Amino acid sequence: MLTRTIALLLAPLVAATAIPAPALAQDGPLRITISEGVIEPLPFAVPGFQAETAGAEQIAADITRVVAQDLTGTGLFREIPATSFISTPASFASPVAYPDWRAINAQALITGAVAVSGDQLTVKFRLYDVFTGAELGEGLQFTGTTGGWRRMGHKVADAVYSRITGESGYFDSRVVFVSESGPKDNRARRLAIMDYDGENRQFLTDSASLVLAPRFSPNGDRVLYTSYESGFPRINLLDVASVGRRQITTVEGEMAFSPRFSKDGGAVIYSVSTGGNTDIYRTDLNSGAHTRLTSAPSIETSPSLSPDGSQIVFESDRSGTQQLYVMSASGGEPRRISFGEGRYGSPVWSPRGDLIAFTKQNAGRFHIGVMRTDGSEERLLTSSFLDESPTWAPNGRVLMFTRETQGASGGPQLHSVDISGRNLKPVPTGGFSSDASWGPLQR
Amino acid sequence: MNKYFTVSILAAALALSACTRPDRFGSGADGLGSDIAGAGAGAGFDQSGAIGQSGLGNPDSPEYFAQAIGDRVLFQIDQSTLTSEAMATLDGQAQWLMTNTDYLAVIEGHADEQGTREYNVALGARRANAAREYLISRGVPSSRLRTISYGKERPIATCSDASCYAQNRRAVTVIAAGALS
The missing domain is CATH 2.120.10.30 (TolB, C-terminal domain)
Known part of the structure; x- marks a missing residue:
């Protein structure tokens, strides 16, 4: 469902920018509004990635920011601020409390975890379609070095972008x-x-x-x-x-x-x-x-x-x-x-x-x-x-x-x-x- | 007073010829230097002593070339056709180059900022070549003339209106000392 929705976002590419595109509304929770050539971006939530090793808190927070900035930077997504969250996952393995995310109108939920061992960095993430209450694609894990932490964030964002839009990414x-x-x-x-x-x-x-x-x-x-x-x-x-x-x-x-x-x-x-x-x-x-x-x-x-x-x-x-x-x-x-x-x-x-x-x-x-x-x-x-x-x-x-x-x-x-x-x-x-x-x- | 004035002009001419990059044509043996001998820093000390004739220093100096004869010609928008005014300037340049056979010249083609980067490089090349062909037609040996284009990358006037654009659409004949070794 998310995929189809963003496909709609990407479809009106032939519309000239100066010409207001027709307002487009859709019944149901995945509401897309196109008016005056401006698209309503898709709201997502990305709770701070869990630090699974001691001392990984800062790099986990930094990677989370890269993921969020990549997605919002496309203009196709809008981040729901953490202050709006009703709950946050206790751990990467915790079941998703879908009603809490539906209540704040998050349509996509990204969870992640970060582990550091020496200069080795492991980042894993999962993507959820909140309204269908199902995971979108499988969880993925990236490994690399701490010096390349920004690239790890870009990799996660590329995977999310790709799963939701059906296009390949471009952040990394x-x-x-x-x-x-x-x-x-x-x-x-x-x-x-x-x-x-x-x-x-x-x-x-x-x-x-x-x-x-x-x-x-x-x-x-x-x-x-x-x-x-x-x-x-x-x-x-x-x-x-x-x-x-x-x-x-x-x-x-x-x-x-x-x-x-x-x-x-x-x-x-x-x-x-x-x-x-x-x-x-x-x-x-x-x-x-x-x-x-x-x-x-x-x-x-x-x-x-x-x-x-x-x-x-x-x-x-x-x-x-x-x-x-x-x-x-x-x-x-x-x-x-x-x-x-x-x-x-x-x-x-x-x-x-x-x-x-x-x-x-x-x-x-x-x-x-x-x-x-x-x-x-x-x-x-x-x-x-x-x-x-x-x-x-x-x-x-x-x-x-x-x-x-x-x-x-x-x-x-x-x-x-x-x-x-x-x-x-x-x-x-x-x-x-x-x-x-x-x-x-x-x- | 005249004497001091002359000396300062000479010093300026010396400084100018010292910074005209004698390696401008590269160090390769491309034949350009074969008919050149011992030009360069000494050019200002012409034994004839014909200094100060027009109040602009030695007429055989690159400075005289640039200031009294005029080292640049201007072009219309997106054009490389020489105007009659440009031709008159180039006539003077040709005469100078035929008299001062120790010098080479690099003709720099330029464009205004109202164009795309690579097209402007090509347009500058066309302008430099138009000036070069004219000098050759007036008798300057082609082996003494090279061209280069800077496209829109080297403006001399920085405003963004027609008056500055007109100054930037130019071909500049830069006199270079011919000493290659």
């Missing part, structure tokens, strides 16, 4: 981005990595040279980015664990930029500019073999592969303005897919394969939008002075992007929004931040 994931500081006309830029929620931020490079647009490898172990370290734009490959980096030998040209990994992580697709002309190439990382994928006298850049690796979406101004095109991954004649007003850039293929996210510039405003892969059903999710560079959450339900404020004191800040246009919010990054690449769910 990381984001690589450009951390920026200093005045607008002399800004320092460094690559940085963080958890999806902005925690555990670490720098990957220093600020000695300009860096642009990092991109995660499919399994998150490496990052491609554009670096001016050599004095000219070149493509660097960075190993996340060792922070070691090397320059990729690309096709000869004055500038190489806009890299992305192939789906197997074994090749790079990117742009090279020579004589003012920018085209897209592919280079195999093992053999070093190059393939030219476009050969037009216009700008072809920002390539992004479909999840099956068979097609590439990219931007080109061959028509006179920036528009989106799709071609075979081996090159060939592209077909234009963007036909609305304005200019379209930085397309990214959804990991689900169903949508392409993009930046649209029209009438002095910038938007993040999504369209089907044939260009139909274009929907704009945001609008501001300058929004750009979307990246997909690993489940294809949320986008992170760069929002820049105007003026001399303005600057970029990562934001996220779900693909219905709801739940728009800044991502905490401890300073200016841009050009996020959202990595895969971690193992």
Whole structure:
């Protein structure tokens, strides 16, 4: 029942944000109200996870907070405060007092327990559908180290999210981005990595040279980015664990930029500019073999592969303005897919394969939008002075992007929004931040 | 007074040439340095003594190039076509480069902030190339001219209106000492 309810929450994704969705009410306890495009989030209760070993109380409380924040952060769930609880479980094994949870209108109940032994951490949890009075899925246990306690909370929240929505989660994931500081006309830029929620931020490079647009490898172990370290734009490959980096030998040209990994992580697709002309190439990382994928006298850049690796979406101004095109991954004649007003850039293929996210510039405003892969059903999710560079959450339900404020004191800040246009919010990054690449769910 | 003024200009020229990053083209033997010998810090001490002719220092100095001739040309929105004003500036640049054969130049292409990041890198490349092609058409050897694009990442004017955008849509010819070794 919970699953069906949240499926309803996720279903009206085709509704444009500006158009009020019809009010939707349902008889029975699982009431969902959609009005003015705002969904009534599903109420859940998560009593503090039990500490099953002495001294585990703090980490148990911290993990409980991560679980709650992950779920409420989606905009699809609302946490019922502990002060409302009628009772709390005496232990992880205690039977659930369903009437006490029904009385406070909790629709989902999450219980958990935490044990610490040395630096070993064990977290287990159960999820209950309060109104049917039954457990939703089986209890699960995660083991790891205490240093990775936040990840354990994300794992629990991912499992809960997945069981209730029927979608895979995205909380146990990381984001690589450009951390920026200093005045607008002399800004320092460094690559940085963080958890999806902005925690555990670490720098990957220093600020000695300009860096642009990092991109995660499919399994998150490496990052491609554009670096001016050599004095000219070149493509660097960075190993996340060792922070070691090397320059990729690309096709000869004055500038190489806009890299992305192939789906197997074994090749790079990117742009090279020579004589003012920018085209897209592919280079195999093992053999070093190059393939030219476009050969037009216009700008072809920002390539992004479909999840099956068979097609590439990219931007080109061959028509006179920036528009989106799709071609075979081996090159060939592209077909234009963007036909609305304005200019379209930085397309990214959804990991689900169903949508392409993009930046649209029209009438002095910038938007993040999504369209089907044939260009139909274009929907704009945001609008501001300058929004750009979307990246997909690993489940294809949320986008992170760069929002820049105007003026001399303005600057970029990562934001996220779900693909219905709801739940728009800044991502905490401890300073200016841009050009996020959202990595895969971690193992 | 004139003497002191001249000295300070010379010092400025020296400082400028010292910080024009002699390794700008990288250390690789890519042929760019083959026709260059001993340029750089000494350039300000031209034996001709033709200093102060126009009150802007040695006309053979990079400073003179940047200030008296003009090191930058501006572009219309989303365009890389050279205006007649830009061509006039580039004519002066070409003349200077043909006279001062010890120098290389890096032409930096830039865009305003009203565009997506990667497109603006490509657009900057197009602008830098437009300036480079024009200089070549005026006789500057192509081997002395390189291009780079910074897209919208290096604005010189920071406001978010048309007056600043116009200054940021530019191609800047940066004179570099040619000493590679």
